Amino acid sequence: MLSKCGVDTIVKGIDISWTTWGKMREEKLVLGDISYLKSENGKGFERIFSIDFQNNPELQIQEMITAIKAKILPDSMLITPKTKPADLAEILSQKGFIINDSDPCMMMYLGDYKNINSECADFTISNVVGKESLMEWLKIVNVALFGGELVTLEQFVDILKLNNTHFYLGLINGIPVTACMTIIDGDTSVLEMVATLEKYRRKGFASTVIDKALTDLREKGVKTISLRAEADGVGVYKRLGFKEYFKRVVASYDWTQNCPE
Numbered sequence: 001m002l003s004k005c006g007v008d009t010i011v012k013g014i015d016i017s018w019t020t021w022g023k024m025r026e027e028k029l030v031l032g033d034i035s036y037l038k039s040e041n042g043k044g045f046e047r048i049f050s051i052d053f054q055n056n057p058e059l060q061i062q063e064m065i066t067a068i069k070a071k072i073l074p075d076s077m078l079i080t081p082k083t084k085p086a087d088l089a090e091i092l093s094q095k096g097f098i099i100n101d102s103d104p105c106m107m108m109y110l111g112d113y114k115n116i117n118s119e120c121a122d123f124t125i126s127n128v129v130g131k132e133s134l135m136e137w138l139k140i141v142n143v144a145l146f147g148g149e150l151v152t153l154e155q156f157v158d159i160l161k162l163n164n165t166h167f168y169l170g171l172i173n174g175i176p177v178t179a180c181m182t183i184i185d186g187d188t189s190v191l192e193m194v195a196t197l198e199k200y201r202r203k204g205f206a207s208t209v210i211d212k213a214l215t216d217l218r219e220k221g222v223k224t225i226s227l228r229a230e231a232d233g234v235g236v237y238k239r240l241g242f243k244e245y246f247k248r249v250v251a252s253y254d255w256t257q258n259c260p261e
Helices: 004-021 057-069 088-094 131-146 153-160 205-219 231-240
Strands: 027-030 034-039 047-051 076-079 098-109 123-128 165-172 175-185 188-196 224-228 243-252
Touching (some): 004 047, 004 098, 004 188, 004 224, 004 243, 088 243, 123 131, 123 205, 131 165, 231 243
Parallel strands (some): 047 076
Antiparallel strands (some): 076 243, 098 224, 123 165, 165 175
């Protein structure tokens, strides 16, 4: 049985992340029965991140699909244990959507965290505080996570300026190789944009940068942290103490075929 506290913390983390991205320029954030983020210039993040259909779910689902086809809404959505209706993924699958449920959502109580010891004397961590170091940070994220410029530097400058975000850059012999960031909301937080250049993976650099981020959060009095993991990062997160609570389900509209009504 799923832990209600764990699920609530992760779902809150999802809201924290997407509402934070909504503070980037050229992003449209809409909150309601369908909460979503839509890029207004082709750069930035897009996703439906919360769905709460309770009045007339059948009609609301059809209206959502129509809006997706018209490109009014993003063409992908997150489905969590708190999504209503609870069988939305099954319904969308029958309507031709692609369902991906391969990656986990994870959480940790920071009071339980045990720090790791870095064995690399030539590895340093810097806090990203200005545009120049943010540029180095974003280069890593673009290459390692996005495969190109998905979000512009100026958009991430908007996020860097917020009081509740913290960016970290890991360097080996002065060369930037790994990055991550955290977002804080009260006594909970989210770990985002964990990225390491391929040449420098499996050397403990990502774990060391995350360790610094987690230590800073704990010193600030933050109690919990959550994340949505990619498959290749799950082992790292488990070694740090994160626990899996449920799978991250993403339903995407399949533009290669007509979606049945």
